[in-house]
Amino acid sequence: MSYSVLFVCLGNICRSPMAEAVMRHRIDKEGLNGEVTVDSAGTGDWHIGRPPHEGTRDLLDRYRISYEGMKARQISVQDGGDFDLIVAMDTKNEQDIRARLGVSPRAEIIRFLSLLPERGMDDVPDPYYTGNFDEVYEMVNEGCEKLLARIRDKLPQR
Template sequence: MSYSVLFVCLGNICRSPMAEAVFRDLVGKAGLSGKISIDSAGTGDWHIGKPPHEGTRELLDRYSISYEGMKARQLSTRDGGDFDLIVAMDTKNEQDIREKLGANSRAKVIRFLSLLPEKGIDDVPDPYYTGNFDEVYELVKAGCEKLLSRIKEEL
């Protein structure tokens, strides 16, 4: 059995590529790279083809987490059939995903911070606007660890 996860934020240069890279790193360390496929996308089209934001790259470099080959792309309706789970980084992303994919999507859509209800917040802050990449990393790391634990139970 294999499982596929897509992380989605607004532009696919800060939060969702950070989550993709962190989750890919955790999955690799768990020896599950062949069983779990991971990608990221944005609801908007402004950054298509661009690498992750400099702040995301600097943070991932600091933790020796690879983002090699990652380029921003836009969410497509096809993603609803290609992925088992689509993880929205905030409430607006979740609404946009559900609108784009429609009722025929086989993918389950969740908000990232639903994995961490103890944090008491709904949305992963966007460091493109806040500049706080460290705060986002701490949330992303904790959420990705929780997500991997849940997926392991299903596999």
């Protein structure tokens, strides 16, 4: 059994690729490659085919986290059946995902910050507009740690 996660933000160049890269890094460190798969997408189509934003790449380089081969794509209806979990980076993206995927996709859909209720926030701020990639990285790193623990509980015991 494997488990699959799709992170989704607006353009798929800042928040969701950062979460994808951080989660892949954690999966690799824990030896869960092949058991947990991760991808990212955007609700919009403006950046399709482009690499992560320079601010995201700079931050990931600083932490030696690979984003090799990552290119922006738009979420599709098929994603609702292909993934176990779709994680929206903010409330508007969650609404757009639900509207696109329809009434009953196979995937569970959650907001990223539901993993961090102690933060008292609903939405991961978009660093494309705020410029604060460090703040987003802190949230993403902490949330991915909690998400991976949650996923690990769903995997067969080794």
